[in-house]
Amino acid sequence: MKSKLLLTVITLATLAVGQRAFAQLEAYWSFDSKTGTTVSDLSAGGTHDGTLVGGADITAGNMGFGGSGEALNLTGNGQHFAAGSPTTFDFNSSFTWHAYINSTDNSGAIFSRNPAGTAWNQGSKALFVRSDTVQWDTGWVGNPGTGTDAPDGNWHQLVATYEAGSDNLQIFVDGASVYNATHDVNRFDEHTHSHNGGFADTSFTVGEADFSGGLNNLDTLQGRIDEAAVFNTNLTGTELQQLFDEGPASFAPQTVVPEPASIAIWSLLALALGGFGYYRSRRRG
Numbered sequence: 001m002k003s004k005l006l007l008t009v010i011t012l013a014t015l016a017v018g019q020r021a022f023a024q025l026e027a028y029w030s031f032d033s034k035t036g037t038t039v040s041d042l043s044a045g046g047t048h049d050g051t052l053v054g055g056a057d058i059t060a061g062n063m064g065f066g067g068s069g070e071a072l073n074l075t076g077n078g079q080h081f082a083a084g085s086p087t088t089f090d091f092n093s094s095f096t097w098h099a100y101i102n103s104t105d106n107s108g109a110i111f112s113r114n115p116a117g118t119a120w121n122q123g124s125k126a127l128f129v130r131s132d133t134v135q136w137d138t139g140w141v142g143n144p145g146t147g148t149d150a151p152d153g154n155w156h157q158l159v160a161t162y163e164a165g166s167d168n169l170q171i172f173v174d175g176a177s178v179y180n181a182t183h184d185v186n187r188f189d190e191h192t193h194s195h196n197g198g199f200a201d202t203s204f205t206v207g208e209a210d211f212s213g214g215l216n217n218l219d220t221l222q223g224r225i226d227e228a229a230v231f232n233t234n235l236t237g238t239e240l241q242q243l244f245d246e247g248p249a250s251f252a253p254q255t256v257v258p259e260p261a262s263i264a265i266w267s268l269l270a271l272a273l274g275g276f277g278y279y280r281s282r283r284r285g
Contacts, residue, residue, distance in 0.1 A: 054078035080208035108221025112209035115198025120214030123200030
């Protein structure tokens, strides 16, 4: 009885910590394996399994970030990875995007959110490479550049965070902030604002935009992209540092290494363990 009670307390506390991290990770594609052209979403929800398009493939022989696992391999224009169920993402709200890239291409999309198969529009947004540097674009709002080179044939970690309440957009390369300013990412509602014949929420792609044009340099970023992930919040503090240090896999249920728990959770655990101690003393008495 005592062992069962203690195990239940620890399990509940662990689940409370782990579920907090899981809930933030909305989609995660490790690109370590595929079934046909399908790559699984390894987040807790698992609702965004996606498709390799146009001859896109995954590598073979531990060619992923860090020399282990595999990566999305893009060798020609027209190739990209398309996330499933794109309309359920909500980039009107706060978010974080993450990927590692290894490329020598001087232009191409890393992430693109735009109307599927039609023109770049109001509501579209992308993290991409132009003239060898990492840039952002929000359709009909602006094109902030970072001035930071990334496609040099080495692995680089790219993270973009957006806090909707303050309109703060930050871009990080290898853990260093290279852009931090107010940028009205959600000026046009991506779900309800129709422009140029479409809604921006109808596609979310990795490696190339699925569109008919309207913004230069969103063609295929030839090279490798790994550990692509979407969070439904703007990560900050210890959570953001966890992402820098351990990558999105540390937030996924298969390999979760929870961040330090909140004071409230650990206080609950302490109270529960205190109650268990009292239970033991009463039993002995």
